[in-house]
Amino acid sequence: MAVGQTAQKKPDPCSFVIFGVTGDLAHRLVVPALYNLAASDLLPERFCLVGVARKGMTDDKLRDSLMKGLREFATQPVDDAVSLRLLQCLTCIEADPKDPPSFDAMSKQLAELEAARNTGGNRLFYLATPPNAFLPISRELGRTGMLAENGAWRRLVVEKPFGTDLVSARALNSELLKLVDEHEIYRIDHYLGKETVQNILVLRFANGMFEPIWNRNHIDHVQITVNEQLGVGHRGSFYDQTGALRDMVPNHLFQLLSLVAMEPPIRFDAHSVRAEKADVLSAIQAQSEAEALRNSVRGQYLAGRIGDSQIEDYRKIEDVAAGSTTETYAALKLIIDNWRWAGVPFYLRTGKALGVKRTEVAIKFKQAPFAMFNCTPVEALAQNYLVIGVAPNEGIALQFNTKVPGPSILIDGVEMKFRYKDYFKAEPSTGYETLIYDCMIGDNILFQRADSVEAGWKAVQPFIDAWKKAGAEGLQTYKAGSEGPEDANELLRRDGRSWRKLG
Numbered sequence: 295m296a297v298g299q300t301a302q303k304k305p306d307p308c309s310f311v312i313f314g315v316t317g318d319l320a321h322r323l324v325v326p327a328l329y330n331l332a333a334s335d336l337l338p339e340r341f342c343l344v345g346v347a348r349k350g351m352t353d354d355k356l357r358d359s360l361m362k363g364l365r366e367f368a369t370q371p372v373d374d375a376v377s378l379r380l381l382q383c384l385t386c387i388e389a390d391p392k393d394p395p396s397f398d399a400m401s402k403q404l405a406e407l408e409a410a411r412n413t414g415g416n417r418l419f420y421l422a423t424p425p426n427a428f429l430p431i432s433r434e435l436g437r438t439g440m441l442a443e444n445g446a447w448r449r450l451v452v453e454k455p456f457g458t459d460l461v462s463a464r465a466l467n468s469e470l471l472k473l474v475d476e477h478e479i480y481r482i483d484h485y486l487g488k489e490t491v492q493n494i495l496v497l498r499f500a501n502g503m504f505e506p507i508w509n510r511n512h513i514d515h516v517q518i519t520v521n522e523q524l525g526v527g528h529r530g531s532f533y534d535q536t537g538a539l540r541d542m543v544p545n546h547l548f549q550l551l552s553l554v555a556m557e558p559p560i561r562f563d564a565h566s567v568r569a570e571k572a573d574v575l576s577a578i579q580a581q582s583e584a585e586a587l588r589n590s591v592r593g594q595y596l597a598g599r600i601g602d603s604q605i606e607d608y609r610k611i612e613d614v615a616a617g618s619t620t621e622t623y624a625a626l627k628l629i630i631d632n633w634r635w636a637g638v639p640f641y642l643r644t645g646k647a648l649g650v651k652r653t654e655v656a657i658k659f660k661q662a663p664f665a666m667f668n669c670t671p672v673e674a675l676a677q678n679y680l681v682i683g684v685a686p687n688e689g690i691a692l693q694f695n696t697k698v699p700g701p702s703i704l705i706d707g708v709e710m711k712f713r714y715k716d717y718f719k720a721e722p723s724t725g726y727e728t729l730i731y732d733c734m735i736g737d738n739i740l741f742q743r744a745d746s747v748e749a750g751w752k753a754v755q756p757f758i759d760a761w762k763k764a765g766a767e768g769l770q771t772y773k774a775g776s777e778g779p780e781d782a783n784e785l786l787r788r789d790g791r792s793w794r795k796l797g
């Protein structure tokens with residue numbers, strides 16, 4: 295029997311206001327997630343769905359467009375009765391932060407809608423826009439009083455990227471905190487919507503057997519891998535300004551790192567969990583420029599084949615600068631300065647256009663200290679890994695040595711595997727349902743607090759600065775479809791270690 299915090303209550307009546315409703319995220323992930331919540335009867339009884347666009351359109355036109363997105367991106371067959379229930383309450387409002395009177399009009403229109411639908415004035419504003427619009431929109435919401443509490447709740451959901459470096463993230467936090475309180479800001483990182491990522495907490499803190507060995511005495515090092523086969527595709531203008539490090543490390547890879555490395559929270563509540571995550575991120579050792587260069591590898595992909603697809607050179611992608619030095623691959627060695635992890639390196643790697651798609655955390659335990667079986671030197675034993683598979687192999691695997699049946703002691707490495715799909719019949723999901731539901735019930739455990747975001751940027755800032763200064767020098771290349779730049783292997787080899795084979 296499953297135990298835990300299972301009761302799924304219906305959220306309070308509220309308005310769910312999506313800025314950037316005409317965009318990709320709203321069509322591909324947010325509305326399909328709302329559909330899945332509607333199908334599970336987890337939307338409020340009294341609900342206003344509002345889409346905000348800078349150029350107005352009729353409600354019907356927006357409904358048609360979102361319906362089209364739903365048919366294309368839904369994770370389950372679309373039931374007309376459910377989609378109708380969700381989209382019949384949709385209203386399109388025209389508002390542009392560059393046109394302040396449009397926000398005054400919006401404020402009036404929203405209040406009228408809420409009165410008509412009796413939602414009690416609770417409001418969730420979802421900023422599904424490019425990041426440069428987060429602050430202008432929030433300021434207009436503040437100026438027009440739409441963020442004032444008036445006896446109801448207000449929540450601001452902010453998409454990634456949250457800043458582009460430490461300075462900009464601090465500035466964005468400080469400006470947003472002038473408008474709303476920390477507990478009213480929901481900084482989304484979609485990795486925290488993944489079952490396999492949430493399960494890291496359960497694996498560590500609902501099982502007594504791991505804690506005694508989860509430290510420097512037993513763990514040799516940790517590898518965090520987020521390898522994608524996808525290239526940059528049509529996102530050249532965004533990606534060329536961003537690169538693999540900013541796009542993935544301070545957010546997604548650090549979610550994995552902090553869940554694996556944090557101390558046990560004293561309670562399962564937002565304050566305790568997020569405090570421990572922020573603490574461990576702030577314990578990542580600061581690196582000098584020379585250390586940052588030594589402890590990192592960056593690469594850019596060249597043309598190559600992945601399966602049936604021919605991938606073109608990164609530099610030939612539309613909107614990518616001709617001599618771009620933006621990295622599409624990053625590997626880092628980080629040290630966490632605390633008692634649990636002293637001397638245990640965390641190796642991180644992420645890249646685009648790689649041969650194998652794999653997101654995993656591999657915890658490498660120390661080898662047996664002595665070769666009792668004189669037929670096998672310790673070095674020849676297979677390595678002991680606990681592998682948390684996030685995607686596509688969703689599950690947990692333990693790699694250990696075993697005796698090969700037969701008269702002599704012959705030893706071989708084997709794997710014990712738990713696969714989600716063998717045990718659970720999971721509901722199809724976009725990964726955003728839990729996050730959106732949690733915003734509506736006011737639970738921010740799975741959202742990033744300001745201190746974590748800033749600690750994340752602080753940890754990667756030395757690499758950003760050192761790479762910027764180095765320019766093209768030190769930038770490796772790798773063939774699309776390969777494992778990434780050869781120097782990434784050297785990063786571990788010089789420590790007497792190697793990356794786990796993903797094949």
Ligand SMILES: NC(=O)C1=CN([C@@H]2O[C@H](COP(=O)(O)OP(=O)(O)OC[C@H]3O[C@@H](n4cnc5c(N)ncnc54)[C@H](OP(=O)(O)O)[C@@H]3O)[C@@H](O)[C@H]2O)C=CC1
Nearest residue numbers: 314316317318319320347348422423424425427453454455
């Ligand atoms: N797409 C994805 O898969 C993911 C996206 N994200 C994040 O979600 C956010 C939205 O992404 P995505 O939908 O792809 O982006 P889009 O480029 O599709 O933009 C979304 C919408 O924002 C509106 N918009 C654009 N500029 C402004 C502006 N200056 N002021 C107000 N509104 C503006 C536009 O609508 P209109 O012109 O109608 O007003 C546009 O359709 C981004 O922050 C992105 O980083 C995060 C994870 C995944």
Ligand SMILES: O=C1O[C@H](COP(=O)(O)O)[C@@H](O)[C@H](O)[C@H]1O
Nearest residue numbers: 454484520522524541542546653
């Ligand atoms: O936020 C982002 O994440 C995706 C990878 O997400 P995943 O769930 O497929 O692992 C990445 O492709 C994209 O560049 C980045 O902006």
